[in-house]
Amino acid sequence: MKTIFIKSAIIQKKAAVLLEFAFDHELKELVKTIPGAKWKTDLKAWAVPYSDDIISNLLNLFKGKAWLDYSNFKKLVDPEESQNIKLAPSSAHSLAELERFTDWMRNRRYSESTIKNYTQSLSLFFRFTGNKNPEEITNADLELFHKDYILSRNYSAAFQSLVINAVKLYFSNRLKRKLEPIEIERPKTPRLLPHVLSKEEVKAILGAHQNIKHRTMLSLIYACGLRRSELLNLKPQDIDSKRGMLRINQGKGKKDRLVPISEKILELLRECYKYEKPKVYLFEGQVAGEKYSEGSLQKVLKSALDKSGIKRPVTLHWLRHSYATHLLESGTDLRYIQELLGHNSSKTTEIYTHVSQRSLQQIRSPFDSL
Incomplete structure (x- = not known):
C-alpha cells in the first residue's frame, strides 16, 4: 500500500490539513469525496478542511487503501473558528x-x-x-x-x-510579576516509546535509492543519529575526515556537539560531493547555495519506503531512534549515547532501554520455569 503524509497547516487564515502522496488514481478519487478538498499546485498536496476528528475520519476513509503517516500533524487552533466563545480580533x-x-x-x-x-x-x-x-x-x-x-x-x-x-x-x-494560577495543574506528559527499525529494515531503506544525494542524506541521519534540521544545516567544513568527526553546530537547545563518522560514510560523502559540488550547504536544493528543504527530504524517505516495500509509517526520526537503540544493543554505554544524541538529561536517553532487544530478551518469563 502507498503512504499518505498528513500535516496541519494554515491556508488563508484557515486551519487545514495537507495530504501528500505519489499519484494514485484511486486515492485521488477518494480524496475528492471529502467535502471542501482542493488540490494546491504550489504545495503539491491536497488540502482539506481541519476538524478535531479529521484523523479518525481519514483513517476510516483510507482503511485498507493506504498507510497514513500523521507524525507531522499537530492539533491546530483555528483563529476563525469559535466553539461557544467568539474571540475578539487583536487590538x-x-x-x-x-x-x-x-x-x-x-x-x-x-x-x-x-x-x-x-x-x-x-x-x-x-x-x-x-x-x-x-x-x-x-x-x-x-x-x-x-x-x-x-x-x-x-x-x-x-x-x-x-x-x-x-x-x-x-x-x-515583561511585566516583572508572577502569574501563578493555583487551579491549574501541569498536565502529565504522555510517555511514548520511540519507534525502532530492525537493522534489516534500515539497510533496505538506505539502499533503496540510486540517486547518490538521496542515499547519502538518509545514510547520514542513521550513521550519526542526526535530527532532520541538523542534517540540512550541515556544511562541507563541518566534516573533519582526518579525525573522523562530524561537527553539528547549534543543534536543539543551541548546542554544538561532535559525533564520530566512519570511513564507510565518508566514502559516500566524498562521492556525493564530487557529483553535487555544493556551494554553501552540504545538501542543497535545485537552487545553488540554498539548503535542501524539509519537505523534499521527507519525500526522499517516502520514496525509499515505497521502493523497499516497507509498509510501516516510518519517519526520519525513526532513523535517529534506531541509531541510538542499535548502539545500546551493541554495548555502547548510555552516557556516551546521551552525548552523541545531544540530550540534556540522561532520563531522555534512558527511554531506549525500554525498546532495546538486548535488554528485554535477557529477561526470562516465570512461565518458562514452571
Missing part, C-alpha cells in the same frame, strides 16, 4: 505588546520556532480576555482560559503547557 495595544515580547525573546536568542509558538499562544490568550490591559490580567483570567477554552475543546497536554509557559514568561519578564 492595536495587544499587537504592540506581542511585538515587544517577540523582540525581547529574539534579543535573548530564543529559537525562531519557540518565538513563533509563544507569540501565537500569548496572542490567543489576549484575544480570549477581550484584549484586556495586561496590567489588569489576573490568575483568574488564566484559570478561566484554561477551563473554558483549553479543556472545553479537549486540546492536548502539550498545547496546555505551551500556553502556560508563554503567558508566565511574558508576565515574569
Whole structure:
C-alpha cells in the first residue's frame, strides 16, 4: 500500500490539513469525496478542511487503501473558528505588546520556532480576555482560559503547557510579576516509546535509492543519529575526515556537539560531493547555495519506503531512534549515547532501554520455569 503524509497547516487564515502522496488514481478519487478538498499546485498536496476528528475520519476513509503517516500533524487552533466563545480580533495595544515580547525573546536568542509558538499562544490568550490591559490580567483570567477554552475543546497536554509557559514568561519578564494560577495543574506528559527499525529494515531503506544525494542524506541521519534540521544545516567544513568527526553546530537547545563518522560514510560523502559540488550547504536544493528543504527530504524517505516495500509509517526520526537503540544493543554505554544524541538529561536517553532487544530478551518469563 502507498503512504499518505498528513500535516496541519494554515491556508488563508484557515486551519487545514495537507495530504501528500505519489499519484494514485484511486486515492485521488477518494480524496475528492471529502467535502471542501482542493488540490494546491504550489504545495503539491491536497488540502482539506481541519476538524478535531479529521484523523479518525481519514483513517476510516483510507482503511485498507493506504498507510497514513500523521507524525507531522499537530492539533491546530483555528483563529476563525469559535466553539461557544467568539474571540475578539487583536487590538492595536495587544499587537504592540506581542511585538515587544517577540523582540525581547529574539534579543535573548530564543529559537525562531519557540518565538513563533509563544507569540501565537500569548496572542490567543489576549484575544480570549477581550484584549484586556495586561496590567489588569489576573490568575483568574488564566484559570478561566484554561477551563473554558483549553479543556472545553479537549486540546492536548502539550498545547496546555505551551500556553502556560508563554503567558508566565511574558508576565515574569515583561511585566516583572508572577502569574501563578493555583487551579491549574501541569498536565502529565504522555510517555511514548520511540519507534525502532530492525537493522534489516534500515539497510533496505538506505539502499533503496540510486540517486547518490538521496542515499547519502538518509545514510547520514542513521550513521550519526542526526535530527532532520541538523542534517540540512550541515556544511562541507563541518566534516573533519582526518579525525573522523562530524561537527553539528547549534543543534536543539543551541548546542554544538561532535559525533564520530566512519570511513564507510565518508566514502559516500566524498562521492556525493564530487557529483553535487555544493556551494554553501552540504545538501542543497535545485537552487545553488540554498539548503535542501524539509519537505523534499521527507519525500526522499517516502520514496525509499515505497521502493523497499516497507509498509510501516516510518519517519526520519525513526532513523535517529534506531541509531541510538542499535548502539545500546551493541554495548555502547548510555552516557556516551546521551552525548552523541545531544540530550540534556540522561532520563531522555534512558527511554531506549525500554525498546532495546538486548535488554528485554535477557529477561526470562516465570512461565518458562514452571
